Amino acid sequence: MTIADAGTTQRLRQIREEEQNRLREVLSSSSVIELMRDLNDLHDRLIARAVKLAEEEAARQGHGAPPVPYAYMLFGSGGRSEQTMSSDQDSGLVYEDPPGDDEAERARDYFRFLAETVVRFLIETGYPPCEGNVLSSNPEWCLPESGWERKLNTWFEEPSWEHVRYLLIVADGRTVYGDEAIGERWRARFGRDVEVHPVIARRMMENTLRHKALVGVFGQLLTERYGESAGSIDIKYGAYIPMVNVFRLLAVRAGIRETSTLGRIRALRAANLLTEQEEKESTEAFALFLELRLRAVEKDEEGQWIGTGKFPASRLMPERKRPLKKALSLVRKLQRRLERELRNRFGGGEHH
Structure with missing residues (x-):
């Protein structure tokens, strides 16, 4: 059975353990760069499958299908494709702005349920949650594009130590599941803001x-x-x-x-x-x-x-x-x- 066929988090965990043990055995005889590529491809496929299973769970629980397109993002070592065999979850979720207030409320409820389910499923698969709560299940990291825009504005315009730490975290963000275009728009926005806030470079350097x-x-x-x-x-x-x-x-x-x-x-x-x-x-x-x-x-x-x-x-x-x-x-x-x-x-x- 492949990852794409796995129907439970228990099965995902089993596949993960089997594959990681196999990779561990060839660590001494392999190119570490190729091994990391294989290991992170494994993590990406496991995480993407967990998100898919969470979508199915949301439908089973009466929440329907995703109301608007979204991108499930990885940060930290996941965002950099540098996860080890023991990496935790660092994640966020960004979704397209719904057209009206009623739709916005429905989207917020849907994606909060989805994100909480994904984080739970990944814990069951063997990925502990980020201790700093940089998780899609944290409402601060699960927002529509306009909400993310306001948040990024705040971080760039008030470059406190904590805000700069968050900016360094999101600099490693990439889409692991969902609409790549949303993730790319989000990343392009970050890139433009860095260019127009020179003080950020100094703050980032101090933090770095x-x-x-x-x-x-x-x-x-x-x-x-x-x-x-x-x-x-x-x-x-x-x-x-x-x-x-x-x-x-x-x-x-x-x-x-x-x-x-x-x-x-x-x-x-x-x-x-x-x-x-x-x-x-x-x-x-x-x-x-x-x-x-x-x-x-x-x-x-x-x-x-x-x-x-x-x-x-x-x-x-x-x-x-x-x-x-x-x-x-x-x-x-x-x-x-x-x-x-x-x-x-x-x-x-x-x-x-």
């Missing part, structure tokens, strides 16, 4: 540089010093996230619509904003971070993969240490370049 690459002045790896993770390298927040942040900001400022980090690196090279050598080194560094992230997992009591984000330095093979130090030094160099630019353009890189 919060997580430093974990490499010392002399190129040494910086490990966790205390607690149960002592001696571990924080791959997620000390390597992967800093690199994601750097290339997201460079891409957003260049008007690049690509959402995956590797896609952004390629597009920046095509726009002559990276040298050929920088593209090669960045791709290699990111592939290494992806591989270590895929390995930084453990199984819980129910057999579900849980991402720790931490990789014990003692488990790092000597032949891996030098490439990791080189990769982290590259990220630190890119971060310093952005910091210099921040000071040159805005007269200081202080945080607010």
